[in-house]
Amino acid sequence: MSEQCGFCGAVYWKEEKNTAHKYTKCCHDGKIQLPAFPDAPELLKALLAENSPDAKNYRQRIREYNSALAFASMGAQIKPPRGTGPYCYRLHGQVYHRVSPRMQVTNIKKVTDSFIYLTPVSLSHKSHTVVRLAVHLPQQQSIVYQDGQEAQATERAALRKTTLTSWFELNKNNPSAHNISYSDIPQYYVFDKSTTNWKKRQLGGQNVIGRLPVVSILDTERYYLRMLLLRKSGDISFDDILTVNGLRCVTFQQACQEYGLL
Ligand SMILES: [Zn+2]
Secondary structure (H helix, E strand, O other), rough: OOOOOOOOOOOEHHHHEEEEEOOOOOOOOOHHHHHHHHOOOOOOOHHHHHOOOOHHHHHHEEEEHHOOOOEEEEEEEEOOOOOOOOOOOOOOOOOOOOOOOOOOOHHHHHEEEEEEEEHHHHHHHHOEEEEEEEOOOOOOOOOOOOOOHHHHHHHHHHHHOHHHHHHHHHHHHHHHHOOHHHHHHHHEEEEEOOOEEEEEOOHHHEEEEEEEOOOOOOOHHHHHHHHHHOOOOOOOHHHHHHOOOEEOOOOOOHHHHHHHOO
16 A cells, blocks of 8 residues: 555555546545544553553453444434334335444434444453352351251361362462452462362463452342452451451441441
8 A cells, every 4th residue: 555645645555546547535635524533532542552461451352342342323214114004114225334433413313223232251251261259258158968968068168168268378378469359369379179279370360350259238248248358358367357457347347337448
């Protein structure tokens, strides 16, 4: 593309000249002038230019994000058939998408629909591994058992660590893990299900997301524990989570209050 329109600067291949040896597919000799694109919002500029992990991730997956949030207005001539009868949606002629900044909606009736097409499930599967993290109150981790084996199952569960109790243990033994919140821990450590221990991750952490389950506010204490777990790091026990500035709170709700979260 070595050629350029003298009016708008559009680039062309030589072969695109018309019979009058002019390039006219862009602006018809300056007759059409498009407004300049508006400046990108600061956040978008940062994502496009900076070298932070978020920005790198954004540029690497820009197509997926863009497609997931694609927004378009559809334009067409709508010609409902005459007479009575069931609803019928009939379009006449061409169907087209309107995109900014060229979009000028002169006849609003023409815009039949606006839609956002989201594919969050496929997107998360493609780009990130989601690690589910347990959120349970002391001694209330879920237990799976068969009829008649409740006692053994309870005993087994008492010995088995969950991702949460194992996180306490990790913090007890590894001061280097103290700056990492519970939800971020899967980026740096892998939960080994056989030993129920968090082990230092060797690679691939940038594509891992820790996810805490959604907890109903009716499940009050668990709800507030989750709120604390999203923010706190370095805790070595439930007691530790309940202790705010040396004060041992009675409930997780009270701890949230002491932290000014409520
Ligand atoms: Zn031009």
